[in-house]
Amino acid sequence: MRIRFSPPRPATATAAVALAALVGLFGAAPARAQDDAIRLGMVLEPPILDPTASAAAAVDEVVYANLFEGLTRIGPDGAVLPGLASAWEVSADGLTYRFTLREGVTFHDGTGFDAQDVVFSLNRARAEDSLNAQKTLFAGIDSVTAEGPTSVAITLTAPDGNLPFNLAWGDAVIVAPETADTNATAPVGTGPFRFVDRVEGDRVELARYDGYWGAAPALARATFRFVSDPNAAYAAMMAGDLDAFPNFPAPETLAQFEADPRFNVIVGTTEGETLLAMNNQSGPLAEPKVREAIARALNRADIIDGAMFGYGTPIGSHFAPHHPAYVDLTGLTPYDPDAARALLQVAGTGPLTLRLMLPPPTYARRGGEIIAAQLREVGIETEITNLEWAQWLEQVFKGHDYDLTVISHTEPMDIGIYGREDYYFGYDSPEFRRIMTDLAATADPDARAALMGQAQRRIAEDHVNAWLFQLAKTGVADARLDGLWQNAPTQANDLTAVRWTR
Missing domain, CATH: 3.10.105.10 (Dipeptide-binding Protein; Domain 3)
Structure with missing residues (x-):
């Protein structure tokens, strides 16, 4: 994103009906992944899988809250929530934030997480030669100091009440020094899912990380499939080749999905x-x-x-x-x-x-x-x-x-x-x-x-x-799925609360 391509033709209601005839009559429940797996559709394929080194929203849509975590995180209602930091406090002059880190956290390669990983990650993000697309998030940081294995002090050049929000971006996730340079192709984080495989032009596969510090997700596996063509996205959902398409690219077909009890249409902001x-x-x-x-x-x-x-x-x-x-x-x-x-x-x-x-x-x-x-x-x-x-x-x-x-x-x-x-x-x-x-x-x-x-x-x-x-946000999902975000307060397909209900 300099080959020229013809733009996709908008699918019409007539085309949608024709596609429905090809993929099967309404009524029978679509085929689905196993009860502990999900297949999600995405329009864009992430160019890499390191959210600290790319401006592409598609990177966060795969890895945010699933594979990588920050000190804080953005919840489904837009609130800033604890992440790898369980709590934080601000000095009276507003210049120093002290974050208390969670204990017992490990990266997906089994190495431990501590304050030194936070110091490394934030200093790396704000370094002069950083590849981070949002370096301005860290511009007000004067220093990052480990005050013990589970305590980090961030000192600012001027008070900034937005710091917990800034640290909730995908660009501010915590990475390990040992694996930071290879996260683009073989990401290693602390989240509830670990990286399994990537087939360029087709999919990224994640699996539940058994050593996760928090509540285990209901899903054991997740596959993100990349389908850029609106007609193909429609056909894949109707055929049951996908379980959900959180940002569905063919809004002209949403009426067909709304009329079909096999699906939920999820419209938000x-x-x-x-x-x-x-x-x-x-x-x-x-x-x-x-x-x-x-x-x-x-x-x-x-x-x-x-x-x-x-x-x-x-x-x-x-x-x-x-x-x-x-x-x-x-x-x-x-x-x-x-x-x-x-x-x-x-x-x-x-x-x-x-x-x-x-x-x-x-x-x-x-x-x-x-x-x-x-x-x-x-x-x-x-x-x-x-x-x-x-x-x-x-x-x-x-x-x-x-x-x-x-x-x-x-x-x-x-x-x-x-x-x-x-x-x-x-x-x-x-x-x-x-x-x-x-x-x-x-x-x-x-x-x-x-x-x-x-x-x-x-x-x-x-x-x-x-x-x-x-x-x-116009999404389509199998009606038996629960826990997908209705709104998108950040660019994410957070799977931590997603489960099959029947």
Whole structure:
């Protein structure tokens, strides 16, 4: 994610019925894995299996809370919960956090876990040569000190009430010095499941770790299968080749699943701000009027209906609508093609052709085609290139070699990425960075909410990107399964509470 691929054609209701005829009549329970196993479908394949060395959400979707754990973790309701740390306390000046670690924890290779592993992991994540995609999570750490085998002190350069939340990200999981360098292909963590096998292009297999420190999961085995094509995903669920598809790529077929008692359709929220990202350093896109014109050329409602079959909430900035500090800024750039044409004329761009790079998810491929048509209406042509996920990460995210791309940012509360001068948006705003600095140093909830509102307005008024919709979580599962997350407060398929009920 630079081979060109044809985008998948949207499956229609007629196609869905035809597929149903191929895979069998409704009524009989689908074949399933054994009572202690599960087969999950995912659209994207993780490029590696180390969440501390990749920005791909698909990595966390396999390993977060299953294979790797951090000092803290995010629960299904979004709360920050104890992880490898059973408790923590904060000094009166807010500069030092002391974490009490769990005893009796081992890594999957049988080696013990202690405070030195925490020191190693956090220092590795924040090192100058770190490959961590979210190094800013650790930027405020001054030192990490082991105060005994089960106690760690983290000293900050300034008070930061977000530290327990930051340490709950997949990028902050604890790894062992002995295996850190090989986690990309042979991951070793402390979680309830251990790595068994990976077949590239097909699946990753996990098995229950018998030496786990916590409650043993009901599942003994889990297989994550990668199915990028919406039609194939539909057929696999109907045929019983998969037990669940937590982020189902064919929302147009959900009505068929809802009408079938063999399945549960699980609709919830995600942290995924879906946007038409723009390279602010690329030619005409360096001009804010051009970026505003692009935003005004887009009809969010048509994109949500056409790409997501109505599943999605319009947004006007990079913030989740279900967050208490959300500010509705969709009215700042309403759909107005005449205004878009006028802005382009004022900007003096002349005929404009932009490169639109699309990663594999359905929302991107289908949405990209609709966006291209809407931009054409105001005089902007696009050259579409469909990229595989690893290609997108290399060319767009790391290489900044693109004009436009459609992507959903699924990390929780990640508006801070706009303060990163080296980020792939190419946005550089001292004012925005000041807001984020003030936010990090503010503890009062009302004051924090006000600053979050300022941050949302700043990037919206600068028209950094064209924000489209908050991605809905649309999942399909065998009706006999229980414990899958309805919402996605972080990018995870947490299997710790999943079980078969009958």
